[in-house]
Amino acid sequence: MGNNNQRRRILIVLGVFVALGIVTPFLDSFMQALVTEILIFGILAMSLDILLGFTGLASLGHGAYFGVASYASAIVMTKADWTWTYGIYTWASSSGLGIFYLFIFGIIVAIAFSAFFGFLAIRATGVYFLMITLSLAMVIWGLAYRWSAVTEGDNGINVPGRPSLLGISLDNDITFFYFALAVFLICLGILYVVVQSPFGRTLVGIREREERMEMLGYNVWLHKYLAFIIAGTFGGVAGVMWTLFNLFVSPPDVELITSAEALFMVALGGPATLIGPVIGSAIIRTLQQFISIYVERWPLILGAIYIMTIMLSRLYGVDGILGFASKLRSSTAAASNSQD
């Protein structure tokens, strides 16, 4: 039941990414960088989808976990007088394992922050949840901006270069693209397994009817809290990737706009689909790159698209681009059925 359909979808998605892997080396370096960026923000958007799409919790502070992991990895690579981070990092780098240390460290920081912030935010719902997550993320922005002893404040942190992956240099754009693609696919795979798991189903149940879930014996708070931490963890992966890609972190990276963009990517592409938010990421990052060449105030255009998305989804009762596509497909299927 539905299994063939599922298999076909997985094959389509994998096919697209294989095609991406084949085509990207032939693009110019601007486009290669854009594709890599799309993948990194795709990870961020997918992680937020766990909260927004599957659990029904609209967080306006998801940039926080992206930000702390991004900063954490930059600090590890640059703070030469911090022996317990830099020392271990350089030692690990000498045997090609530095990059793993970066990820482990960044992810632990992201988990720690999401565990703490989630603890404060999860009891609230709806707009209150949104406001609390927003203000907690602003705390992170404040830290990035003001705690200049650690974060370099306004100047941001310049990272000298990427560590190697088991001896393979990632300095080349195209090798880094393949690395980003691999990390992206691993994240997609893990998150896909999670949403198909018994636990993943409980999140959907909570989104649909929280009080019933409690009455069926679920500790709703715990499930939401775990979802929050999972989302924070993968937001952290995206953050580490961003530092490695950009080789620079500064307060604008953890601003409200990052959180809002992630939210928008999910809404635009189709919540609770995992792959929809990636499409959202592709559209938004591409628009951002191209429109900003011609128009200075590109967020205005982004805003217009956002309003259109919301209006269309209200009018037709579909969620995002993927929701629209599946509606189209089911209505054509219904039409061909009725002709039989």
Next chain:
Amino acid sequence: MAESEAWLELSGVTKQFGGLTAVEDVALRLDSGDRRGILGPNGAGKTTLFHLITGVLPVTSGQVRMFGQDVTGWTTHNRVALGMARTFQITSLFPKLSVMDNVILAVQGLRKMKMVMFKPLSSYPEVFEKTEMLLKQAGFWEMRDTEVRNLSHGEQRQLEIVLALASDPKVLLLDEPSAGLATGESHEMAEFLKSLDPKIAILIIEHDLDVIFEVASHISVLHYGKVLVEGPAEEIRVNEQVKEIYLGQG
């Protein structure tokens, strides 16, 4: 388990919302196989009483005990784990999920595998077997792939109960199972309720007098939050005070 330990026992249960006393000093005892009904006009505090029993709302004073344990301060899901289940007066299903997925959520509610993240749900055949059994029993198997919001009201009311039964509860609380049903459907509902496992203890709130007298053997009448009278169903049926409340006077 000692003989004297009731499956569900309320003593002195009181709930105040500010100055309003919604439920006052309610005592109640439910044992295996009991079929107890709660009657009362709108606003008598019936649903509030259910919220207190299930732990959705904290009591102002009084005690709720299950199988001899004081569960007064417990969360809802912990009481459910002890063997309690409840249906809702306003249908409270997962409207955008299929009938099957609704029941699966109910079946895995008290199983440890509900926390498993790195295995697909399909690797738990026992959950599907139980779901299939429940769906077939209640006559929902043919419509298992239908989204619940597309079911008729009567079917949704019945699915409410299927969800509550999925955890094999010992104490079942039914909040107006026949709410919004036509007369014929109410009768079907009563028959369905009578067919449930006789060992389950059932507490039922009901507006439909035909249903409650058919299902419950013992009835408490709630009026302004207090138990006005209680007794065997036959006595309540002819009780003057009850008639007065229900039929009104002048």
